[in-house]
Amino acid sequence: MKMTTPIVAAMVFGASMALTATFSGPAQAGEPVELAAMTEMAKPLTDQAGDPATGKKVFSNRKLGNCLACHSLQAMKEQPFHGEVAPPLDGVASRYSIAELRLRVANPKAINPETQMPAYFRKDGLHRVMDKFKDKTILTAQQVEDLVAYLGTLKEE
Protein backbone atom coordinates (compact mmCIF):
# COMPACT_ATOMS: atom_id res chain seq x y z
CA MET A 1 0.00 0.00 0.00
CA LYS A 2 1.70 3.15 -1.12
CA MET A 3 0.55 6.62 -1.70
CA THR A 4 2.02 9.89 -2.65
CA THR A 5 1.17 12.77 -0.40
CA PRO A 6 2.72 16.21 -0.38
CA ILE A 7 4.64 16.67 2.84
CA VAL A 8 2.47 19.66 3.65
CA ALA A 9 -0.57 17.40 3.88
CA ALA A 10 1.26 15.24 6.35
CA MET A 11 1.98 18.35 8.38
CA VAL A 12 -1.58 19.70 8.36
CA PHE A 13 -2.52 16.28 9.50
CA GLY A 14 -0.23 16.98 12.34
CA ALA A 15 0.30 15.61 15.79
CA SER A 16 -3.19 14.28 16.15
CA MET A 17 -3.06 11.86 13.27
CA ALA A 18 0.45 11.52 11.90
CA LEU A 19 0.98 8.54 9.62
CA THR A 20 3.67 5.95 9.89
CA ALA A 21 5.94 7.37 7.28
CA THR A 22 8.68 5.37 5.68
CA PHE A 23 10.57 7.80 3.54
CA SER A 24 11.97 6.16 0.48
CA GLY A 25 14.86 8.60 0.29
CA PRO A 26 16.18 11.71 1.96
CA ALA A 27 13.27 14.11 2.01
CA GLN A 28 13.67 17.49 0.39
CA ALA A 29 11.62 20.32 1.75
CA GLY A 30 8.60 21.04 -0.41
CA GLU A 31 9.10 17.94 -2.53
CA PRO A 32 6.44 15.24 -2.50
CA VAL A 33 7.47 12.30 -0.37
CA GLU A 34 6.23 8.78 -0.47
CA LEU A 35 4.42 7.52 2.56
CA ALA A 36 4.15 3.79 2.93
CA ALA A 37 1.50 3.44 5.58
CA MET A 38 -0.78 0.55 6.31
CA THR A 39 -4.31 1.67 5.67
CA GLU A 40 -6.33 -1.49 5.51
CA MET A 41 -6.70 -5.13 6.47
CA ALA A 42 -8.44 -6.83 3.60
CA LYS A 43 -8.60 -10.38 4.91
CA PRO A 44 -11.32 -11.14 7.45
CA LEU A 45 -10.08 -12.58 10.75
CA THR A 46 -12.57 -15.47 10.65
CA ASP A 47 -14.46 -17.51 8.07
CA GLN A 48 -17.81 -16.65 9.57
CA ALA A 49 -19.27 -13.42 8.22
CA GLY A 50 -19.68 -10.68 10.82
CA ASP A 51 -23.11 -10.19 12.38
CA PRO A 52 -24.00 -6.49 12.68
CA ALA A 53 -26.56 -7.06 15.46
CA THR A 54 -23.93 -8.71 17.68
CA GLY A 55 -21.44 -6.06 16.57
CA LYS A 56 -23.73 -3.34 17.81
CA LYS A 57 -23.57 -4.85 21.29
CA VAL A 58 -19.80 -5.21 21.09
CA PHE A 59 -19.64 -1.51 20.21
CA SER A 60 -21.50 -0.22 23.26
CA ASN A 61 -20.62 -2.85 25.88
CA ARG A 62 -18.27 -1.26 28.41
CA LYS A 63 -16.33 -4.48 28.90
CA LEU A 64 -15.92 -5.08 25.15
CA GLY A 65 -15.59 -2.30 22.59
CA ASN A 66 -16.64 0.53 24.87
CA CYS A 67 -16.31 2.68 21.77
CA LEU A 68 -18.63 5.31 23.30
CA ALA A 69 -15.96 6.03 25.91
CA CYS A 70 -14.21 8.20 23.33
CA HIS A 71 -16.57 8.43 20.34
CA SER A 72 -20.12 9.64 19.93
CA LEU A 73 -22.68 8.09 17.59
CA GLN A 74 -26.14 9.52 16.86
CA ALA A 75 -27.47 6.07 16.00
CA MET A 76 -26.90 5.14 19.66
CA LYS A 77 -28.65 8.13 21.18
CA GLU A 78 -30.46 5.80 23.56
CA GLN A 79 -27.16 5.06 25.33
CA PRO A 80 -26.26 7.63 27.99
CA PHE A 81 -22.90 9.44 27.95
CA HIS A 82 -21.01 9.52 24.70
CA GLY A 83 -17.35 10.44 24.65
CA GLU A 84 -16.11 13.45 22.75
CA VAL A 85 -12.36 12.98 22.70
CA ALA A 86 -12.36 11.20 19.31
CA PRO A 87 -14.19 11.93 16.03
CA PRO A 88 -17.92 11.09 15.88
CA LEU A 89 -18.51 7.82 14.08
CA ASP A 90 -21.69 8.85 12.25
CA GLY A 91 -21.44 7.90 8.59
CA VAL A 92 -18.04 6.31 9.09
CA ALA A 93 -18.79 3.60 6.50
CA SER A 94 -19.17 6.30 3.85
CA ARG A 95 -15.64 7.48 4.60
CA TYR A 96 -13.87 4.14 4.95
CA SER A 97 -14.05 0.75 3.32
CA ILE A 98 -14.67 -2.41 5.34
CA ALA A 99 -10.97 -3.31 4.99
CA GLU A 100 -9.96 0.09 6.33
CA LEU A 101 -12.39 -0.17 9.23
CA ARG A 102 -11.06 -3.62 10.09
CA LEU A 103 -7.52 -2.31 10.45
CA ARG A 104 -8.71 0.74 12.39
CA VAL A 105 -10.31 -1.57 14.96
CA ALA A 106 -7.78 -4.41 14.98
CA ASN A 107 -4.65 -2.26 15.10
CA PRO A 108 -5.07 1.51 14.69
CA LYS A 109 -1.42 1.90 15.69
CA ALA A 110 -0.46 0.64 12.26
CA ILE A 111 -2.17 3.74 10.88
CA ASN A 112 -1.10 6.21 13.56
CA PRO A 113 1.45 5.02 16.11
CA GLU A 114 0.64 7.99 18.37
CA THR A 115 -3.08 7.31 18.56
CA GLN A 116 -4.87 7.00 21.90
CA MET A 117 -7.22 4.43 20.40
CA PRO A 118 -6.60 0.93 21.75
CA ALA A 119 -5.74 -1.88 19.33
CA TYR A 120 -8.56 -4.35 19.80
CA PHE A 121 -6.85 -7.32 18.20
CA ARG A 122 -3.25 -7.10 19.29
CA LYS A 123 -1.53 -8.59 22.31
CA ASP A 124 2.13 -7.87 21.75
CA GLY A 125 4.06 -4.74 22.66
CA LEU A 126 1.95 -4.02 25.75
CA HIS A 127 3.33 -3.01 29.15
CA ARG A 128 2.29 -4.48 32.54
CA VAL A 129 -1.04 -5.91 31.51
CA MET A 130 -3.10 -7.27 34.43
CA ASP A 131 -2.81 -11.03 34.77
CA LYS A 132 -6.47 -11.47 33.98
CA PHE A 133 -5.98 -9.92 30.52
CA LYS A 134 -2.45 -11.06 29.82
CA ASP A 135 -1.80 -12.47 26.35
CA LYS A 136 -5.39 -11.83 25.41
CA THR A 137 -6.73 -9.45 22.81
CA ILE A 138 -9.45 -7.01 23.91
CA LEU A 139 -11.88 -8.55 21.41
CA THR A 140 -11.96 -12.00 19.90
CA ALA A 141 -11.50 -12.37 16.14
CA GLN A 142 -15.23 -12.96 15.72
CA GLN A 143 -16.11 -9.93 17.83
CA VAL A 144 -13.90 -7.79 15.58
CA GLU A 145 -15.70 -9.15 12.52
CA ASP A 146 -19.12 -8.53 14.09
CA LEU A 147 -18.10 -5.02 15.07
CA VAL A 148 -16.75 -4.23 11.61
CA ALA A 149 -20.01 -5.52 10.10
CA TYR A 150 -21.89 -3.11 12.37
CA LEU A 151 -19.60 -0.20 11.46
CA GLY A 152 -20.31 -1.07 7.82
CA THR A 153 -23.97 -0.16 8.41
CA LEU A 154 -23.08 3.39 9.51
CA LYS A 155 -23.55 5.08 6.15
CA GLU A 156 -24.27 8.74 5.61
CA GLU A 157 -27.93 9.39 4.77
Added chain:
Amino acid sequence: MGKTPSKLILAGCLALTACFAGKAFAADKKWGQYQVEDRRSGYTFAAPETRAMQDDNFQNPGMLWAEIGEELWEKTEGEAGKACASCHNGPETMKGVAVSYPKYVAEKKNLENLEQRINRCRTDNMKAKPWKYESKELLGMTVFVRNQSLGMPMNVKVDGEYAPFFEKGKAFYEQRRGQLDLACKHCHEDFEGGQLRANILSQGQGNGFPVYRLKWSGVGSLHRRFRGCNKQVRSKPYGYGSDEYLALELYVMWRGRGLPVETPAVRN
Protein backbone atom coordinates in the same frame (compact mmCIF):
# COMPACT_ATOMS: atom_id res chain seq x y z
CA MET B 1 -5.71 1.68 -2.12
CA GLY B 2 -4.61 4.75 -0.20
CA LYS B 3 -7.01 7.32 1.15
CA THR B 4 -7.03 10.68 -0.50
CA PRO B 5 -5.25 13.32 1.50
CA SER B 6 -8.40 15.44 1.80
CA LYS B 7 -10.23 12.59 3.44
CA LEU B 8 -7.39 12.22 5.88
CA ILE B 9 -7.25 15.92 6.67
CA LEU B 10 -10.98 16.00 7.25
CA ALA B 11 -10.72 13.15 9.71
CA GLY B 12 -7.80 14.86 11.43
CA CYS B 13 -9.69 18.12 11.80
CA LEU B 14 -12.66 16.32 13.24
CA ALA B 15 -10.37 14.74 15.77
CA LEU B 16 -8.81 18.09 16.61
CA THR B 17 -12.15 19.84 16.97
CA ALA B 18 -13.29 17.13 19.29
CA CYS B 19 -10.10 17.40 21.31
CA PHE B 20 -10.11 21.18 21.65
CA ALA B 21 -13.82 21.80 22.11
CA GLY B 22 -13.70 20.88 25.79
CA LYS B 23 -10.60 22.96 26.45
CA ALA B 24 -11.96 26.10 24.85
CA PHE B 25 -15.19 25.74 26.75
CA ALA B 26 -13.55 25.68 30.16
CA ALA B 27 -10.61 28.03 29.57
CA ASP B 28 -12.76 31.14 29.17
CA LYS B 29 -13.66 31.04 32.83
CA LYS B 30 -11.44 32.55 35.48
CA TRP B 31 -10.59 30.17 38.25
CA GLY B 32 -8.76 32.36 40.72
CA GLN B 33 -6.27 30.46 42.85
CA TYR B 34 -7.39 27.16 41.31
CA GLN B 35 -5.58 27.98 38.09
CA VAL B 36 -1.90 28.88 37.69
CA GLU B 37 -0.88 29.55 34.09
CA ASP B 38 -2.27 26.54 32.22
CA ARG B 39 -2.31 24.35 35.30
CA ARG B 40 -5.77 23.75 36.68
CA SER B 41 -6.94 22.00 39.78
CA GLY B 42 -9.50 19.20 39.48
CA TYR B 43 -11.76 21.69 41.25
CA THR B 44 -12.14 23.63 37.99
CA PHE B 45 -13.43 20.53 36.19
CA ALA B 46 -15.82 19.49 38.97
CA ALA B 47 -19.59 20.00 38.88
CA PRO B 48 -20.88 23.13 40.69
CA GLU B 49 -22.55 21.00 43.40
CA THR B 50 -19.29 19.17 44.04
CA ARG B 51 -17.39 22.44 44.31
CA ALA B 52 -20.01 23.85 46.69
CA MET B 53 -19.63 20.77 48.87
CA GLN B 54 -15.86 21.30 49.04
CA ASP B 55 -16.19 25.03 49.75
CA ASP B 56 -18.37 24.59 52.81
CA ASN B 57 -16.51 22.99 55.74
CA PHE B 58 -19.78 21.88 57.29
CA GLN B 59 -20.87 20.12 54.12
CA ASN B 60 -17.49 18.74 53.11
CA PRO B 61 -17.58 15.08 54.20
CA GLY B 62 -13.76 14.97 54.04
CA MET B 63 -13.67 17.13 57.16
CA LEU B 64 -14.77 14.09 59.15
CA TRP B 65 -11.35 12.61 58.37
CA ALA B 66 -9.66 15.81 59.47
CA GLU B 67 -11.48 15.40 62.78
CA ILE B 68 -10.16 11.86 63.14
CA GLY B 69 -6.65 13.28 62.64
CA GLU B 70 -7.27 16.07 65.11
CA GLU B 71 -8.20 13.60 67.84
CA LEU B 72 -5.23 11.36 67.12
CA TRP B 73 -2.89 14.36 67.29
CA GLU B 74 -3.42 14.50 71.04
CA LYS B 75 -3.51 10.74 71.63
CA THR B 76 -0.61 9.16 73.48
CA GLU B 77 0.43 5.89 71.88
CA GLY B 78 3.45 3.60 71.76
CA GLU B 79 6.24 2.70 74.17
CA ALA B 80 7.73 6.18 74.25
CA GLY B 81 4.49 7.43 75.79
CA LYS B 82 4.14 10.35 73.41
CA ALA B 83 1.52 11.94 71.25
CA CYS B 84 2.23 14.01 68.15
CA ALA B 85 1.42 17.05 70.28
CA SER B 86 4.15 16.14 72.80
CA CYS B 87 6.83 17.09 70.28
CA HIS B 88 5.05 19.21 67.71
CA ASN B 89 2.80 21.23 70.02
CA GLY B 90 -0.25 22.56 68.21
CA PRO B 91 -1.18 21.49 64.69
CA GLU B 92 -0.34 24.98 63.44
CA THR B 93 3.32 23.87 63.53
CA MET B 94 2.38 21.77 60.49
CA LYS B 95 1.47 24.82 58.45
CA GLY B 96 3.33 24.80 55.15
CA VAL B 97 4.73 21.28 55.64
CA ALA B 98 2.58 19.55 53.02
CA VAL B 99 3.58 21.72 50.06
CA SER B 100 7.02 20.14 49.63
CA TYR B 101 6.06 16.46 49.80
CA PRO B 102 7.25 13.98 48.65
CA LYS B 103 10.68 14.82 50.04
CA TYR B 104 14.08 13.23 49.60
CA VAL B 105 15.40 11.48 52.71
CA ALA B 106 19.16 10.94 52.69
CA GLU B 107 19.14 7.96 55.10
CA LYS B 108 16.71 6.15 52.86
CA LYS B 109 18.31 7.37 49.64
CA ASN B 110 14.72 7.62 48.55
CA LEU B 111 11.67 9.81 48.48
CA GLU B 112 9.21 9.78 51.32
CA ASN B 113 5.63 11.00 51.10
CA LEU B 114 3.66 12.57 53.92
CA GLU B 115 2.01 9.28 54.88
CA GLN B 116 5.42 7.67 55.28
CA ARG B 117 6.82 10.67 57.19
CA ILE B 118 3.94 10.45 59.66
CA ASN B 119 4.52 6.72 60.06
CA ARG B 120 8.26 7.31 60.60
CA CYS B 121 7.36 9.53 63.54
CA ARG B 122 5.18 6.75 64.88
CA THR B 123 7.79 4.02 64.62
CA ASP B 124 10.95 6.00 65.45
CA ASN B 125 9.72 8.75 67.74
CA MET B 126 6.71 7.20 69.43
CA LYS B 127 7.78 3.54 69.29
CA ALA B 128 4.29 2.78 68.04
CA LYS B 129 3.09 0.59 65.20
CA PRO B 130 2.86 2.27 61.81
CA TRP B 131 -0.64 2.85 60.51
CA LYS B 132 -1.69 0.90 57.44
CA TYR B 133 -2.07 2.66 54.13
CA GLU B 134 -5.73 3.65 53.62
CA SER B 135 -6.58 3.04 57.29
CA LYS B 136 -8.86 5.71 58.70
CA GLU B 137 -6.03 6.68 61.06
CA LEU B 138 -3.40 7.29 58.39
CA LEU B 139 -5.86 8.96 56.03
CA GLY B 140 -7.23 11.02 58.91
CA MET B 141 -3.81 12.23 60.04
CA THR B 142 -2.66 12.91 56.47
CA VAL B 143 -5.81 14.94 55.79
CA PHE B 144 -5.35 16.81 59.08
CA VAL B 145 -1.69 17.65 58.44
CA ARG B 146 -2.24 18.69 54.82
CA ASN B 147 -5.28 20.73 55.80
CA GLN B 148 -2.99 22.95 57.91
CA SER B 149 -1.50 24.15 54.58
CA LEU B 150 -4.89 24.82 52.99
CA GLY B 151 -4.57 27.34 50.16
CA MET B 152 -0.76 27.36 50.16
CA PRO B 153 0.93 26.83 46.78
CA MET B 154 2.47 23.42 46.14
CA ASN B 155 6.19 23.58 45.72
CA VAL B 156 8.08 20.29 45.42
CA LYS B 157 11.78 20.18 44.61
CA VAL B 158 12.87 18.48 41.43
CA ASP B 159 16.58 19.32 41.15
CA GLY B 160 19.64 17.89 42.86
CA GLU B 161 18.93 14.56 44.56
CA TYR B 162 15.37 14.81 43.31
CA ALA B 163 16.33 14.79 39.63
CA PRO B 164 16.54 11.01 39.06
CA PHE B 165 13.20 10.50 40.83
CA PHE B 166 11.64 13.23 38.77
CA GLU B 167 12.87 11.61 35.57
CA LYS B 168 11.55 8.24 36.69
CA GLY B 169 8.16 9.76 37.51
CA LYS B 170 7.99 11.53 34.17
CA ALA B 171 8.83 8.31 32.33
CA PHE B 172 6.08 6.53 34.25
CA TYR B 173 3.65 9.27 33.27
CA GLU B 174 4.45 8.91 29.60
CA GLN B 175 4.64 5.13 29.40
CA ARG B 176 1.74 3.42 27.69
CA ARG B 177 0.46 0.60 29.84
CA GLY B 178 -2.18 -2.05 30.22
CA GLN B 179 -4.26 -3.88 27.65
CA LEU B 180 -5.77 -0.53 26.61
CA ASP B 181 -2.26 0.77 26.01
CA LEU B 182 -2.78 4.28 27.39
CA ALA B 183 -0.40 6.52 29.32
CA CYS B 184 -1.38 9.02 32.00
CA LYS B 185 -0.60 11.80 29.55
CA HIS B 186 -3.07 10.51 26.97
CA CYS B 187 -6.01 11.04 29.30
CA HIS B 188 -4.78 13.94 31.43
CA GLU B 189 -2.92 15.98 28.78
CA ASP B 190 -4.26 15.06 25.33
CA PHE B 191 -7.85 14.63 26.48
CA GLU B 192 -7.92 17.31 29.18
CA GLY B 193 -11.35 18.92 29.39
CA GLY B 194 -12.85 16.29 27.09
CA GLN B 195 -15.60 13.89 27.92
CA LEU B 196 -14.63 10.27 28.39
CA ARG B 197 -18.00 8.59 28.54
CA ALA B 198 -19.52 10.01 31.78
CA ASN B 199 -16.32 11.72 33.00
CA ILE B 200 -14.90 15.13 32.25
CA LEU B 201 -11.17 14.57 32.19
CA SER B 202 -9.13 16.85 34.42
CA GLN B 203 -5.38 17.32 34.43
CA GLY B 204 -5.10 14.61 37.10
CA GLN B 205 -3.61 16.94 39.69
CA GLY B 206 -2.66 15.82 43.17
CA ASN B 207 -3.18 19.02 45.16
CA GLY B 208 -6.50 17.96 46.73
CA PHE B 209 -5.37 14.58 48.09
CA PRO B 210 -6.33 12.68 50.11
CA VAL B 211 -9.69 13.51 48.48
CA TYR B 212 -13.23 12.67 49.44
CA ARG B 213 -14.59 10.86 46.42
CA LEU B 214 -18.33 10.52 45.98
CA LYS B 215 -17.74 7.25 44.16
CA TRP B 216 -15.73 5.88 47.09
CA SER B 217 -18.14 7.34 49.67
CA GLY B 218 -14.97 8.08 51.55
CA VAL B 219 -11.50 9.55 51.53
CA GLY B 220 -8.67 7.93 49.57
CA SER B 221 -4.98 8.57 49.06
CA LEU B 222 -3.23 9.65 45.89
CA HIS B 223 -1.78 6.17 45.54
CA ARG B 224 -5.27 4.70 45.64
CA ARG B 225 -6.14 7.00 42.74
CA PHE B 226 -2.98 5.92 40.87
CA ARG B 227 -4.01 2.31 41.33
CA GLY B 228 -7.47 3.08 40.00
CA CYS B 229 -6.09 4.86 36.97
CA ASN B 230 -3.74 1.94 36.28
CA LYS B 231 -6.50 -0.63 36.66
CA GLN B 232 -8.92 1.14 34.37
CA VAL B 233 -6.53 0.62 31.48
CA ARG B 234 -6.20 -3.00 32.62
CA SER B 235 -2.68 -2.54 33.89
CA LYS B 236 -1.27 -4.19 36.98
CA PRO B 237 -1.16 -1.54 39.72
CA TYR B 238 1.85 -0.98 41.98
CA GLY B 239 1.71 -1.18 45.76
CA TYR B 240 0.79 1.65 48.09
CA GLY B 241 3.95 3.58 48.93
CA SER B 242 5.96 1.75 46.23
CA ASP B 243 9.05 3.42 44.76
CA GLU B 244 7.27 3.70 41.42
CA TYR B 245 4.34 5.59 42.89
CA LEU B 246 6.63 7.82 44.99
CA ALA B 247 8.44 8.95 41.85
CA LEU B 248 5.09 9.36 40.08
CA GLU B 249 3.80 11.37 43.04
CA LEU B 250 6.76 13.73 42.76
CA TYR B 251 6.12 14.24 39.05
CA VAL B 252 2.38 14.72 39.54
CA MET B 253 2.95 17.26 42.33
CA TRP B 254 5.42 19.10 40.11
CA ARG B 255 2.84 19.23 37.32
CA GLY B 256 0.61 21.02 39.83
CA ARG B 257 3.27 23.43 41.11
CA GLY B 258 1.71 26.62 42.40
CA LEU B 259 -1.76 25.11 42.74
CA PRO B 260 -3.17 25.44 46.25
CA VAL B 261 -3.34 22.59 48.73
CA GLU B 262 -7.05 21.75 48.80
CA THR B 263 -7.14 18.81 51.17
CA PRO B 264 -9.71 17.45 51.70
CA ALA B 265 -10.95 18.19 48.18
CA VAL B 266 -14.26 16.71 47.02
CA ARG B 267 -14.32 14.89 43.71
CA ASN B 268 -16.78 12.84 41.74
